[in-house]
Amino acid sequence: MTAGTRSAGPAAGESDRIGGRLLAMSLVLVLGTFMASLDSTIVNVGLRTLSVEFGASVTEVQWASTAYLLAVVAAAPMSGWLAERFGARRVWLAAVAVFLAGSLACALAWSTTSLAAFRVLQGFGGGLLPPTGQALLARVAGKSRTGRIMSIVGVVPMLAPVFGPLAGGTLLEVADWSWLFLVNIPVGLVAMLLAVWLVPRVPAAEQVSRFDLRGAMLLSPGLAAVLFGLTDIGSEDRNPPAAVTALLVGAGLLTAFLVHALRSDRMPLVDPRLLSTPPLGAAVLALFVAAASVFGTMFLLPMYLQSGRGLSAWDAGLMLAPQGVGAVLGSLLVVKPLIDRVAPRTIVVTGFALIIAATVPFTQLxxxxxxxLTAALFVRGVGTSMIASPVMTIVYTGVDQELLPRASSALSLVNYVGGAIGTAGLAVLLEVRLAATDDVAASFSEAFWCVLGLCVLAFAGALRLPRTAPSR
Incomplete structure (x- = not known):
């Protein structure tokens, strides 16, 4: 059979072995996820360059990042229904195409308004890529191999805030600002070609519920409003009335969606009951707090290294690289061999213990x-790698195959919203402390006490995870 007609699922006699083709397929799908995740942070490094290019303030250019994140959060909830209706591989390929079209348009932007508009298009494709790719991978791998595969790809979203600033700084050192977006074109085209060859076609569901239009009109704008409010609160030129209004409107829309989802007799866009069913509830809580901690830390440290220690953006990026190295090594050398043999609680609790130990030094900057600092970042990276993969394995092996797209879109939302809340909360705290004292190191150290508190909370929540190894 050709790649286009192969059916999804583990082959007979290979249900427990990860073959070369499955590994190659996972790397192709994770390439798309990495591309989309990286783009949410890589542009932040070029904000000042873009402001000079377009003759605008940094605040105006900041809308390029905000527009992307708003589009990502608005698109992610739709990924589950789209995968069911059209097939996961087809949706993934279409998402890459939309992302590349948006990237090319951004590189040709002539103003901050056009750039923000094109970032919306790019963000819509980027918001579909991670949940669709993860659901497709879990479906093809099967439950017996999901844990080990996720140990390879699950660390990718956590690497984006580490390598984004470094990649952005490198590009701006050697090329024009447009390459912040053009760099996606060759990567995306290679990913699409390899996906057509390696990724089997997953058929659409035989019975697909009608699109939850009411839920989409409540959930996507609600999430976008909350994210806008959080982003505005965490910005330097915040507008408190606008931020509070956005948060209130977003909270109202999300409350209305929750009521609608629980009362509807049809499948809602995102089923909140998936997130509340044990052990999925504890797993989602762990992922939420981990995202808040990781993205919050990667917001604080680059700022401290540049403002507190006088490093350039490039040098600050190099200083943060050990966390990415630790995450990769921890995923391959620790998580992958243990994920099917050791209870998820043991792995995740150990990971949070390492993160807590490595966060304590940051309270004394x-x-x-x-x-x-380098050693603490490396240990923190190892600990981070021990959280995402076991949590995703719990979710993907705990739901029916036909619900994988819905569960994957829910996990993506948890990751995005957790990161946004963590970053915004720490930004406000840091702003208050810097206004009250001239001691930059002390202000950042106090912010890291909050990060430490988040990690302790997550450690306590992880104690509710399953005590039995997946193989049993």
Whole structure:
């Protein structure tokens, strides 16, 4: 059979073995996820360059990042229904095409308004890529191999805030600002070609519920309004009345969606009952807090290294690289061999314990030597790798195959919203402390006490995860 007609699912006699083709397919799908996740952070490094190029303030250019995130959050809830209706591979390929079209348009932008508009198009494709790719991978791998595959790809979303600033700084050192977006074109085209060859076609569901239009009109705008409010609160030129209004409107829309989803006799766009069923509830809580901690930390540290220690954006990116190295090594050398043999609770609790231990030095930044900072980041990366993969494995092996797209879109939302809340909350706290004192290191150290509190909360929540290894 050709790649286009192969059916999805583990082959007979290979249900417990990860073959070369499955591994190659996972790397192709994770390439799309990495491309979309990286783009949400890579542009932040070029904000000042873009402001000079377009003759606008940094606040105006900031809308390029905000528009992308709003589109991502609005698109992610629709990924589950689209995958059921048209097939996951077809939706994934279409999402890459939309993302590339948006990237090319952004590179040709002539003003901040056009750039923000094109970032919406790019963000819509980027919002569909991670949940669709993960659901497709879990479906093809089957429950017996999902854990080990997720140990390879699950760390990718956590690497984006680490490598984004470094990649952006590198591009701006050697190329024009447009390459912040053009770099996606060759990567995306290669991913599409390899996907057509390697990724089997997953047929659309035989029975697909009608699109939850009411839910979409409540959930996507509600999430976008909440994210806008959080982003505005965390910005330097915040507008408190607008931010509070957005948060109130978003909270009202999300409350209305929750009522609609629980009362509807049809499948809602995102089923909140998926998130409340044990052990999925504890798993989702762990992922939410982990996202808030990781994205919050990667917001604080680059700012501290540049404002507190006088490093350039490039040098700050290099300083953060050990966290990415630790995440990769932890995923391949620790999580992958253990994920099917050790209880999820053991892995996740150990991961949070490492993160807690590695966060404590950040509460004393004033006297922290560079060597200890590097070591703490490496340990933190290893700990981070021990959270995402087991959590996703719990979810993907705990729901029916036909619900995988819905569960995947819910996980993506948890990751996005957790990261936004963590970043916005820490930004406000940091702004308040910097206004009250001239001691930059002390202000950042106090913000990291909050990060430490988030990690302790997640550690306590992870104790509710399953105590039995998946193989049993």
């Amino acid at each position: 004033g006297g922290l030597a560079d060597g200890w």
